[in-house]
Amino acid sequence: MADKILPKDKTEGFIQALGRKFVVVAPVERKDAPAEFKEIGAGDKVILDGSQMMMPPKDYLLPRYETLLKVSTRPGEVEVQPVLPDEKPRVMLGMWLPDAQAIQVLDKVFLEGKFRDPYYAARRANTMLVAVMPAQMRWSWFCASTDDVEKWKPNVDAIMYDLGDRFYIEVTSPRGEALVEWEGLAEPSSEDVAGKDRLWEQFKSHGVLPFSDGKFYEQLAWDHPIWAEIAQKCIGCGVCSYMCPSCSCFDIQDEVCGTCVERYRCRDTCQFEDFTLMGSGHNPRPDQLPRSRQRLMHKFKYQHEQYGVVGCTGCGRCVELCPVNVDIREVLNKVCAEKEPEPAV
Ligand code: SF4
Ligand code: SF4
Structure with a gap:
């Protein structure tokens, strides 16, 4: 496939060219908050080099708050209106490769199996993923400990490697060819190819950790003392x-506003007390x-059993952002170290 070079001073032109064919979604700078993935518009400062903390791209595909349907009532009449997002050709730029791979996990949950989520599906359909490989690996990353990262490449359409004053665009899927048709791109030199290979x-x-030496998903035990240690x-x-x-x-949840009811969904987490609280009061x-x-x-056992x-x-976001320094890498290292088989005598 035809790899290309994007000089950084031509980034704006590149994005404009993409914008003529696709809705372009990218991390946009915000004041005092990590960049957020959104459909870019005039005046947005796009951050494409992956150098800083950003909100996860799932925020675009699975918004933190989303109206699912509206019900309006009139005397003798009830009208239900689903609020489905448009299916339109999109390209999502600027995401870290582990975030792009995380979208594969979301796809398993929302698109495969018994239930297909029409809201997620509408945004995901016709959406190309372009990952970024920053010039410096992030200190908290441990991607290569969680999987064979070579398998991740075909799950995106292109990867942009930050080579300083230029990006090396590696096209990794046939449909990714449509991303590099702009005439402002250049052919890569052998030095560029070497730079891309070095970053890869x-x-x-x-971030290859000791626990990556085995099938760690088989080593997590329900009754392990580590859970009490984290909970403390x-x-x-x-x-x-x-x-x-x-x-x-x-x-x-449903929200009633006069004669209309709005059904919405919002993010939730198993870390909250009321996540499993039942109507009876039992938790x-x-x-x-x-x-x-x-x-x-x-994350490490049930999803592997369910989806492979x-x-x-x-x-590394949870490593960097946990206010009490619960470090998932340490947890996994401990669990796996304790479960190693006794050496043969
Ligand atoms: S568990 Fe932590 S390191 Fe793993 S994908 Fe989620 S935020 Fe990232
Ligand atoms: S970020 Fe840290 S403190 Fe907050 S729920 Fe997760 S592990 Fe607990």
């Missing part, structure tokens, strides 16, 4: 799952221990 090798060897520190703020690019839980996860256990068992993928792609 860095990514593959970055955890304050149940939910940041780890709100910011996680693959966490997918939501709540659905099967009454304190933080079972909630902490659920988060990790779900690990629900964590090592993006």
Whole structure:
């Protein structure tokens, strides 16, 4: 496939050219908050080099708050109106590769199996994914510990490698060819190819932790003492799952406004007390221990059993943002170290 070079001073022209064919979604700078994925408009400052913390791209595909349907009533009449997003050709730029892989996890949840979510499906259909490989690997990444990252490449349509004053655009799917048709792009030199390969090798060897030496998803035990250790520190703020690019839980509520009812869904997390609170007042996860256990068992064990993928792609957000420094890497290292088989005598 035809790889290309995008000089950084031509980035604006490149985005404008894409905008003539697609709705362009990218991380946009915000004041005092991480960049957020949105459909870009005039005056938006787009951050394409992956160099800083950003909200996960799931915020666009699975918004934090979304109206699902509206019901209006008149005497003798009830009208139900679904509020489905438009299906339109889109390209999502600027996401870290582990975030792009996390979208594969969301696809399993929302598109495959018994239930297909029409809201997620409408945004995901015809959406191309372009990942970015930043010049510096992020200190908290441990992607190569969670999976064989070579398998991730065909799940995106292109990867933009930051080579300083230019991006190397590696086209990784046939439909990704449509992204590099702009005449402002150049052919890569052998030096460019070497630079791209160097960054890829860095990514593959970055953050490889001891627990990656085995099938760690088989080593998490329901009764492991680590859950109590996490629960002692955890304050149940939910940041780890709100910011996680693959966490997918939501709540659905109805809001009454006069003669109309609006049904919406909003993000939710297993880290909150009322997530499992039943109408009877019973809560099967009454304190933080079972909630902490659920988060990790779900990501690393249940999702693997259910879909054949690990629900964590090592993006490091929960490592960086947990206010009490619960470090998922340490947790997994501990669990796996303790479960290693005794050496033969
Ligand atoms: S569990 Fe943590 S490291 Fe893994 S994908 Fe979610 S936020 Fe990233
Ligand atoms: S971010 Fe940390 S404190 Fe907050 S719920 Fe997650 S583990 Fe607990």
